[in-house]
Structures are given as structure tokens and as C-alpha cells.
């Protein structure tokens with residue numbers, strides 16, 4: 124894989140590496156909201172260097188190695204997911220986007236999965252029940268496993284069915300950016316991911332369904 128970083132980023136890399144040796148940066152990162160995510164730039168190997176610039180402006184829903192708890196506002200479901208991988212954290216940060224899909228009004232019924240749906244480092248495959256959509260996610264990280272376990276909040280509107288459904292391609296390569304936005308009438312019903320022990324990362328895929336009366 125070819126890395127094309129400007130010299131300034133290489134300098135940032137060297138400083139960042141020194142800080143990590145001292146073990147300070149990792150502790151600080153749990154609490155501090157940096158204005159620019161130098162470590163996310165580190166982890167980014169995107170073509171044209173665009174994604175790492177954009178990531179500096181993204182307000183992520185979780186910090187490195189920290190718990191993630193996200194729920195859409197009432198009436199909305201998750202329709203976009205943006206995520207970057209930080210090589211030195213062996214973790215991903217996520218940014219979720221919600222919206223009302225057509226005139227689906229989702230509070231009819233919601234429920235969280237009673238427990239975490241995946242085992243450390245094992246494939247994750249979860250689908251909400253038929254006609255439900257993902258409206259919240261929760262996960263936590265353990266450095267011992269360099270992985271996250273996930274739970275999902277599923278909601279439905281009794282007036283709508285989710286059909287047809289389709290499985291996306293892989294939405295990211297290992298270590299790379301994930302940037303997904305569902306089509307106008309689509310919701311995310313299921314989430315699949317595969318762990319790779321070499322990159323300590325997961326590749327993700329979604330099960331999407333089109334909302335119809």
C-alpha cells in the first residue's frame with residue numbers, strides 16, 4: 124500500500140509516535156475533544172488525501188477506545204454512517220446520521236437487543252426483525268481484544284413494511300474510511316462485520332430495506 128503524506132503529516136506522525144511511546148496520548152484521548160484528529164490522519168490511507176482533511180471537521184459519536192452510545196431522535200432512523208480507523212488505537216470512530224425516511228414515524232415500537240450480538244473478534248451478523256430499522260447503536264471496546272462488542276436499537280412503524288431488502292458490498296477496506304448514506308427510501312435493518320487479526324479492524328456491510336406502505 125502506498126502512503127502519500129505531505130512532509131508536515133510525517134512530522135506529526137513522528138511527534139505522535141513519540142507521545143504514544145510515553146503512553147500519554149492514549150490516556151488523554153479518552154477525555155479530550157481535539158479540534159483536529161491527528162491520529163485519524165495517521166490512520167488514513169485514502170486516495171487524494173481527501174478523507175483525512177474531512178475527518179478533521181467531523182464530530183464523531185465516540186472517542187478512540189471509548190464506549191459508543193447513540194440514538195436517533197424520535198421518529199428517525201440511522202441513514203448514514205461515517206467511520207475512520209486509527210491504526211495506533213486499533214479502533215474506529217463513528218459518526219451517525221439520522222433522518223425521517225419518507226413519512227415513516229418510528230415510535231410505534233422500539234427495542235434494544237437484550238445483550239451484545241457479537242463475540243470478540245468473531246464475525247458479527249445481526250438483523251432487526253422484519254420491517255424494523257436500526258435507530259440506535261451501542262458498543263464498547265476492550266484493548267485486551269482490540270475489538271468492540273455491539274448492541275442495536277430496532278424500531279418500526281406499523282404502517283410500513285421494509286421490502287425489498289438487499290445486502291451492501293463491503294463498505295470499507297481494513298484500516299480505511301467507511302462513508303455510507305442510504306438511498307432516500309431505505310433504512311438499515313441489519314449490520315454485518317468481519318474482524319481481521321492483522322489490522323485489528325472490521326469490514327462492515329449493511330442489510331438495507333426499502334420502506335413501502
Ligand SMILES: *[C@@H]1O[C@H](CO)[C@@H](O)[C@H](O)[C@H]1NC(C)=O
Nearest residue numbers: 174177178181205302303304
Ligand atoms: C461521504 O461521501 C459523500 C458522497 O457520497 C460526500 O459528499 C461526503 O463529503 C463524504 N463525507 C465525508 C465526511 O467524507
